[in-house]
Amino acid sequence: MDIVRGSHHTDIDWLADGPIGPYVDAFKQYLTDRRYAANTFASYLGGITHFARWARYRRLRLHQIDEVSITAFLDDHLPSCQCAGPTRHDRGDHSAALGHLLVVLRSRGVIAPPTVSTTPVDEELHRYGEHMEHVRGLAPKTRDMALRIVGRLLIARFGGGAIDICAIKPEHVRRFFAQQAGLYSKPASAGSVVASLRGYFRYRASLGDLVHGLIGAVSYPANWQLSSLPKTLTTEEVEQLIESLGKPGRSMRRADAIVRCALDLGLRSGEVARLSLNDINWRAGTITLRHTKGRREDVLPLPLATGEAIAAYLKHERPKTSNRAVFVRHVAPRDEPAGPDLVRKTIRQAYARAGLPHTRSHLLRHTMANRLLAGGSSLKEVADVLRHRSLNTTLIYAKLDSRKLAEVALPWPGSAA
Numbered sequence: 001m002d003i004v005r006g007s008h009h010t011d012i013d014w015l016a017d018g019p020i021g022p023y024v025d026a027f028k029q030y031l032t033d034r035r036y037a038a039n040t041f042a043s044y045l046g047g048i049t050h051f052a053r054w055a056r057y058r059r060l061r062l063h064q065i066d067e068v069s070i071t072a073f074l075d076d077h078l079p080s081c082q083c084a085g086p087t088r089h090d091r092g093d094h095s096a097a098l099g100h101l102l103v104v105l106r107s108r109g110v111i112a113p114p115t116v117s118t119t120p121v122d123e124e125l126h127r128y129g130e131h132m133e134h135v136r137g138l139a140p141k142t143r144d145m146a147l148r149i150v151g152r153l154l155i156a157r158f159g160g161g162a163i164d165i166c167a168i169k170p171e172h173v174r175r176f177f178a179q180q181a182g183l184y185s186k187p188a189s190a191g192s193v194v195a196s197l198r199g200y201f202r203y204r205a206s207l208g209d210l211v212h213g214l215i216g217a218v219s220y221p222a223n224w225q226l227s228s229l230p231k232t233l234t235t236e237e238v239e240q241l242i243e244s245l246g247k248p249g250r251s252m253r254r255a256d257a258i259v260r261c262a263l264d265l266g267l268r269s270g271e272v273a274r275l276s277l278n279d280i281n282w283r284a285g286t287i288t289l290r291h292t293k294g295r296r297e298d299v300l301p302l303p304l305a306t307g308e309a310i311a312a313y314l315k316h317e318r319p320k321t322s323n324r325a326v327f328v329r330h331v332a333p334r335d336e337p338a339g340p341d342l343v344r345k346t347i348r349q350a351y352a353r354a355g356l357p358h359t360r361s362h363l364l365r366h367t368m369a370n371r372l373l374a375g376g377s378s379l380k381e382v383a384d385v386l387r388h389r390s391l392n393t394t395l396i397y398a399k400l401d402s403r404k405l406a407e408v409a410l411p412w413p414g415s416a417a
Contacts, residue, residue, distance in 0.1 A: 018052035019062040020101065027104050034333035035319075046088055047097030053083060065111055070098045120162050121154045131203055141270075149180065149196040165209050170217040173197060177218045191220045232367040237356055238263070244354035245309075251330050251346075253313040258327060258343055259350045260309040262361060265300055266368035266386055269343040269361050275326040280310070289387070298387050 105111045132138045181190040245256045279288045325337030347361040
């Protein structure tokens with residue numbers, strides 16, 4: 001049995017005598033630097049103390065501490081733990097604490113880096129990922145999706161063995177597509193599977209492989225382009241959302257600034273998350289967008305209301321941090337920027353506070369385009385503000401431009417026009 005029972009050892013003894021003893025101070029400093037709250041600090045320290053007891057009982061050496069040993073502790077020991085004393089058994093806290101411990105130990109070079117799978121499929125996906133990034137210039141989210149889909153095809157066909165692209169036949173591709181298409185609620189959404197597969201086969205064709213028959217093995221599901229209207233907030237809903245801003249509360253100034261960036265500038269959630277203090281030119285009243293979906297830099301005017309919301313957040317609410325991101329985490333680790341998921345969550349919460357039934361953050365981008373058209377802007381000007389690389393992407397907003405549509409509408413036959 002690997003149950004650690006009570007003895008004369010104290011918690012400090014377990015840490016000092018165990019394999020991680022020399023690095024406890026480094027672990028504490030790691031948590032301090034990231035400004036973890038006192039209760040989280042104590043919980044994580046208790047977690048590695050518990051692990052130290054188990055590791056000493058199992059006679060683990062320092063170099064044996066890795067993901068495998070931590071998994072054994074979490075899966076085998078923790079659920080049936082009968083350790084004496086005030087030991088917590090929360091798996092989430094233990095897992096987080098031990099994950100940070102691995103980071104500290106690896107930063108000191110005392111344990112080996114994590115093992116990386118090097119199967120033929122992994123190597124192929126790595127090469128294709130570099131091709132998509134450096135040759136095709138695809139965005140990270142698009143690359144990740146393509147790698148997931150192509151990886152499923154290659155694993156289904158070759159498992160852990162060598163890849164022979166000539167062994168993939170059209171019927172294999174069609175069968176795989178039918179299986180993947182069943183995972184999507186809307187048939188049109190399965191178009192991403194077709195795009196990912198065709199992109200990969202074109203890549204293999206560029207290497208000299210005879211795969212042209214595979215490129216046409218599947219067709220895009222029926223999806224009439226521009227068939228639907230882009231959903232936007234109504235004028236009343238925009239006013240309702242704006243009126244809900246400026247309320248007191250925790251992280252509310254950050255929420256106001258994030259909503260303003262999406263509503264006034266039409267920024268995507270990832271673009272909001274990547275904003276840096278260096279991107280704002282307060283004197284010129286401009287904001288520079290870097291690492292956008294179009295992989296270019298764009299300079300936009302900074303509206304007064306947006307600038308005031310950002311300035312209020314920076315002055316009164318943003319925690320002290322060495323990170324140059326405009327929007328940062330308000331909980332540990334505090335030196336980290338706010339990610340796209342936090343931006344989307346913030347906008348969803350803003351909808352709820354305003355009493356709106358919406359959830360999608362991209363709705364504000366569509367709304368911004370609609371407001372530009374209503375104000376007399378041309379489609380080209382909307383495309384420039386939204387930073388579309390192709391004007392065709394912007395054409396869907398033509399359906400919202402009732403002013404222009406009225407000018408080209410023909411009279412109804414027989415009417416007195």
